[in-house]
Amino acid sequence: MKSVWVYSESDSVSNEVAAAAAEVAKGAGLDVQVIELGEARQGVSSPGGKLLIKGSVRNGDSAGAASSAIAKAAAELQPAAVLLGATRTGREIASRLAAKLRVGCMAEITKVATDGTALSGERSVFAGKVVARVSCPLPAVATVKVGAYPRLTAGSASVSEKEVGVVTDQVKVLSREKKTAGAVDLKSAKVIVSAGRGVKKKEDLPMLEELAKEMHGALGCSRPLSSDLGWLPEEHHIGLTGVTVKPDLYLAIGISGQLQHVAGMKDSKVVASINTDKDAPMFQASDYGIIGDLYLVVPALRKALAARG
Amino acid sequence: MAGIDLANAAAYVASAASVAVAIYALSVYARKGSVSLSPGRLVGLSKDEASRLKTGDPVFLMHLSIALGVGLSIVYSLIEPVVGYVPYLRSLVLVFTVPLIAGLVVAFGWRIERYAASKRVEAELKSPPDFVSSSTLLQVVLILAIAFTTAELTIVWFPQLYLVGSVIGVLRNLLVAAYYARPSVNLIAGFDTPLAAVRTPFSLADVMSGKADPETIRAGVSKVSEFDQKSRFSFDSCVEIGACESACPATASGRPLSPRVLVRQVSLLSRKGEDASPFESITEDELWSCTTCGACVASCPVSVKHLDAVYDLRRELVAKGNLDKEKSTMLENLGQKQNPYGFNNNSRAAWAEGLGVDTLASNPKAEYLYWVGCLSSFDQRAQKIAVSLSKILKHAGVSFAILGGEEMCTGDPARRIGEEGRYQELALQNVEKLNSYGVKKIIATCPHCFNTLKNEYPQFGGKYEVVYHTQLISDLIREGKVTVPPDKIQNISVTLHDACYASRYNSVFEEPRAALNAAVADVREMGRHGEKTFCCGAGGSNYWFKVPQQRSIAGIRTEEAAGTGAKAIATECPFCMSMFEDTTRTMNTGMEVRDVAELVAECL
Numbered sequence: 028m029k030s031v032w033v034y035s036e037s038d039s040v041s042n043e044v045a046a047a048a049a050e051v052a053k054g055a056g057l058d059v060q061v062i063e064l065g066e067a068r069q070g071v072s073s074p075g076g077k078l079l080i081k082g083s084v085r086n087g088d089s090a091g092a093a094s095s096a097i098a099k100a101a102a103e104l105q106p107a108a109v110l111l112g113a114t115r116t117g118r119e120i121a122s123r124l125a126a127k128l129r130v131g132c133m134a135e136i137t138k139v140a141t142d143g144t145a146l147s148g149e150r151s152v153f154a155g156k157v158v159a160r161v162s163c164p165l166p167a168v169a170t171v172k173v174g175a176y177p178r179l180t181a182g183s184a185s186v187s188e189k190e191v192g193v194v195t196d197q198v199k200v201l202s203r204e205k206k207t208a209g210a211v212d213l214k215s216a217k218v219i220v221s222a223g224r225g226v227k228k229k230e231d232l233p234m235l236e237e238l239a240k241e242m243h244g245a246l247g248c249s250r251p252l253s254s255d256l257g258w259l260p261e262e263h264h265i266g267l268t269g270v271t272v273k274p275d276l277y278l279a280i281g282i283s284g285q286l287q288h289v290a291g292m293k294d295s296k297v298v299a300s301i302n303t304d305k306d307a308p309m310f311q312a313s314d315y316g317i318i319g320d321l322y323l324v325v326p327a328l329r330k331a332l333a334a335r336g
Numbered sequence: 337m338a339g340i341d342l343a344n345a346a347a348y349v350a351s352a353a354s355v356a357v358a359i360y361a362l363s364v365y366a367r368k369g370s371v372s373l374s375p376g377r378l379v380g381l382s383k384d385e386a387s388r389l390k391t392g393d394p395v396f397l398m399h400l401s402i403a404l405g406v407g408l409s410i411v412y413s414l415i416e417p418v419v420g421y422v423p424y425l426r427s428l429v430l431v432f433t434v435p436l437i438a439g440l441v442v443a444f445g446w447r448i449e450r451y452a453a454s455k456r457v458e459a460e461l462k463s464p465p466d467f468v469s470s471s472t473l474l475q476v477v478l479i480l481a482i483a484f485t486t487a488e489l490t491i492v493w494f495p496q497l498y499l500v501g502s503v504i505g506v507l508r509n510l511l512v513a514a515y516y517a518r519p520s521v522n523l524i525a526g527f528d529t530p531l532a533a534v535r536t537p538f539s540l541a542d543v544m545s546g547k548a549d550p551e552t553i554r555a556g557v558s559k560v561s562e563f564d565q566k567s568r569f570s571f572d573s574c575v576e577i578g579a580c581e582s583a584c585p586a587t588a589s590g591r592p593l594s595p596r597v598l599v600r601q602v603s604l605l606s607r608k609g610e611d612a613s614p615f616e617s618i619t620e621d622e623l624w625s626c627t628t629c630g631a632c633v634a635s636c637p638v639s640v641k642h643l644d645a646v647y648d649l650r651r652e653l654v655a656k657g658n659l660d661k662e663k664s665t666m667l668e669n670l671g672q673k674q675n676p677y678g679f680n681n682n683s684r685a686a687w688a689e690g691l692g693v694d695t696l697a698s699n700p701k702a703e704y705l706y707w708v709g710c711l712s713s714f715d716q717r718a719q720k721i722a723v724s725l726s727k728i729l730k731h732a733g734v735s736f737a738i739l740g741g742e743e744m745c746t747g748d749p750a751r752r753i754g755e756e757g758r759y760q761e762l763a764l765q766n767v768e769k770l771n772s773y774g775v776k777k778i779i780a781t782c783p784h785c786f787n788t789l790k791n792e793y794p795q796f797g798g799k800y801e802v803v804y805h806t807q808l809i810s811d812l813i814r815e816g817k818v819t820v821p822p823d824k825i826q827n828i829s830v831t832l833h834d835a836c837y838a839s840r841y842n843s844v845f846e847e848p849r850a851a852l853n854a855a856v857a858d859v860r861e862m863g864r865h866g867e868k869t870f871c872c873g874a875g876g877s878n879y880w881f882k883v884p885q886q887r888s889i890a891g892i893r894t895e896e897a898a899g900t901g902a903k904a905i906a907t908e909c910p911f912c913m914s915m916f917e918d919t920t921r922t923m924n925t926g927m928e929v930r931d932v933a934e935l936v937a938e939c940l
């Protein structure tokens with residue numbers, strides 16, 4: 028019996044795509060095989076069986092390696108279709124896989140179905156204004172839109188194995204390194220202390236840096252501090268032309284709150300600001316505000332934090 | 337002496353033959369570009385050139401000198417045998433040669449200067465050697481053509497040198513035939529194409545109604561053969577004059593873009609074959625560097641349409657998804673929140689609270705719709721423009737209303753960035769809304785909204801009478817409906833920064849001056865003003881993203897404004913305002929930034 032293969036590097040997306048595959052397989056007399064690379068994952072379920080592809084490849088390896096491994100297995104086992112999750116990696120694997128197998132590829136489809144000769148589905152174009160119906164003769168590769176199917180939570184499945192040996196990838200991973208300690212990761216910071224032109228000189232920044240550390244957060248800034256004054260590297264700058272952030276707490280210190288800045292932090296959970304000017308627009312974008320000189324307020328704040336321990 | 341007579345006769349025949357070759361070349365290119373050389377077009381072109389004469393633009397004057405110099409020397413070479421028989425004819429020709437020779441000499445000097453500048457630009461852009469040599473060739477040809485023409489007109493003064501003059505004339509005519517026939521045809525074809533005309537690559541309405549297949553339409557261009565024929569003909573017409581490059585704010589700021597190099601790159605690629613990808617030589621940053629200010633197209637003496645390449649190639653980048661976070665966030669915001677900043681669209685009318693401004697929903701009979709625009713809706717600084725205009729309109733008793741939360745972005749930022757689908761989506765929704773209210777007249781305070789509503793929406797079924805706020809304000813002042821006291825603003829000197837999309841795109845530049853002069857005692861003028869304005873750097877959606885540059889465009893303009901000694905920059909565009917609020921602050925110029933409407937409202 029021909030089968031529909033499912034693969035995603037993400038457990039939860041794999042379960043969504045498996046649900047899509049179950050629907051495709053149902054009427055067409057196909058069976059579903061969920062692909063695992065290297066070793067089977069606990070959280071990944073299948074409505075049919077699992078196919079463990081063994082060789083020099085693991086789940087989460089580069090898209091090049093993953094597509095080579097799946098292509099090798101598919102060339103031998105001849106699945107009717109391979110469905111992947113339309114994640115960033117999934118899209119890359121799909122296009123590489125389709126090219127290797129010399130079959131068609133459809134991107135981000137929903138309502139996946141087959142009549143036994145072709146794989147079809149729908150995809151939204153023009154920002155969702157128009158739905159295009161697309162189809163591609165079998166065998167075919169497609170990515171399934173993430174979030175379009177409920178996750179499958181079926182129980183255990185029988186696992187078969189396929190050995191593909193050494194897979195090659197044009198891209199060699201030379202080493203994996205953590206981001207250098209200095210680089211800020213504002214996007215994932217829970218607390219951001221952000222400095223504006225209210226800070227009078229570069230030498231005063233360490234005070235705010237310390238505050239950020241004490242609050243277990245990261246230091247951000249308004250554009251003039253990075254682009255015009257060059258006190259901080261560009262990646263610290265938050266706003267329309269910088270990074271967009273959504274921390275739990277955003278503390279704006281000496282920032283007037285121009286739209287270009289607010290556009291980059293308005294979705295923060297709680298916004299607090301410190302400014303000498305009671306009419307500063309920043310206060311309108313804030314949940315809490317302290318009208319005062321940052322050179323008095325920040326030391327007081329640090330003292331209070333230290334007292335709390 | 338028979339020998340000399342024979343030589344003269346032979347020279348005459350050669351001249352006439354070379355003229356015929358040039359005319360033949362014109363007809364060949366006219367056929368190639370499907371361009372009509374009808375007398376009507378030629379008269380239209382002459383009228384257009386005459387109107388440009390009035391602007392006194394030096395680059396234009398130089399090019400007119402070249403064109404007329406070539407024309408005069410050709411006519412003279414043809415009538416030479418009879419000149420001696422018609423009284424005063426020679427003197428008349430001699431009188432004409434004087435200003436033309438002067439213009440040609442200046443043009444020669446300018447060419448040498450442009451040559452040096454263009455080589456500097458190519459070095460910065462790291463243009464490959466084959467590009468550089470091809471550009472050098474064209475520039476040398478141009479310098480030769482000017483030199484030959486100057487020599488020919490000078491020789492008219494020395495009849496004994498007739499033979500030398502004829503030889504030079506023949507060489508020049510052959511250069512004209514080989515190099516300048518196509519650009520001449522392009523000029524005849526394109527001189528009256530409005531700057532605001534943007535190619536519409538497909539119709540979203542057709543896609544939605546099933547008339548067009550969404551899978552087959554193409555927005556961008558991935559091979560040179562996919563450029564519109566007219567656009568390509570215009571790119572191929574570039575003869576390296578370099579007027580565009582000297583006017584371009586992106587080049588001036590050291591961004592990786594020169595409009596001259598851009599179109600020449602496309603043109604040279606076509607030689608590699610119809611399937612050559614423009615991205616073989618054109619980089620993404622090059623395309624993002626453009627502010628769509630239109631200075632290149634407006635200054636080109638032979639009507640090259642550089643912006644066609646920018647739009648078509650940006651569309652391709654969008655289609656391929658080659659967008660960084662800043663650009664994609666802006667587009668996402670437009671799709672989800674109907675404004676490019678991602679604010680809640682329902683809060684658009686917050687500025688109007690307590691001002692007694694109606695919405696169309698509450699007052700559908702209002703004469704004018706005031707289209708506020710996104711920046712004046714959400715930016716606290718720019719909101720003051722809206723407040724000031726409302727004050728003026730109320731003072732003058734003009735009946736108006738706003739759309740409030742029903743207003744959406746016009747789509748301009750999407751179109752300029754190359755996301756045509758999202759642009760049309762917004763345009764169609766806005767037109768539907770406007771038509772459902774039966775809107776007839778619209779006032780805009782943002783030149784980008786103004787341009788889109790006025791020039792682009794008619795294509796999507798939205799036909800309205802659109803006025804710019806500076807136009808309406810100056811009308812109201814002239815009609816006496818807005819009276820500014822004679823002791824108008826004395827304490828501050830002001831210089832007006834013309835917004836490209838008002839002045840260059842829509843010829844609105846006298847009205848803001850009339851309004852400003854009524855309100856402010858001391859108004860100064862920057863060198864580049866009116867249709868020759870220098871962009872603030874925000875256009876073409878550049879407001880939303882960064883481009884590598886050596887200095888900022890807004891900074892260059894701020895320095896120019898400060899150079900007038902004025903204490904305030906008057907703006908007429910919320911984006912220009914925002915740019916200069918930022919530069920005047922970070923450059924510590926101590927200058928204020930005020931919209932024309934704010935200055936007038938202050939006098940009421």
Ligand SMILES: Cc1cc2nc3c(=O)[nH]c(=O)nc-3n(C[C@H](O)[C@H](O)[C@H](O)COP(=O)(O)OP(=O)(O)OC[C@H]3O[C@@H](n4cnc5c(N)ncnc54)[C@H](O)[C@@H]3O)c2cc1C
Nearest residue numbers: 223224225249250266267268281282283287288303304321
């Ligand atoms: C196209 C464009 C894009 C832009 N993109 C961005 C962007 O992405 N991000 C961004 O941040 N900006 C951006 N800007 C710049 C933006 O317009 C503002 O200029 C900038 O955000 C202002 O920075 P600021 O608030 O630090 O400085 P200012 O506006 O000068 O504000 C300083 C504030 O500090 C207060 N202050 C002064 N002294 C003290 C004190 N002792 N204690 C407490 N408060 C004090 C003042 O009252 C004032 O409110 C952009 C501008 C443009 C034109």
Ligand code: SF4
Nearest residue numbers: 584626627629630632
């Ligand atoms: S439109 Fe303006 S910025 Fe763009 S290339 Fe032309 S002159 Fe330069």
Ligand code: SF4
Nearest residue numbers: 835836837872875911
């Ligand atoms: S923002 Fe202002 S100056 Fe700049 S492109 Fe628009 S109209 Fe031009």
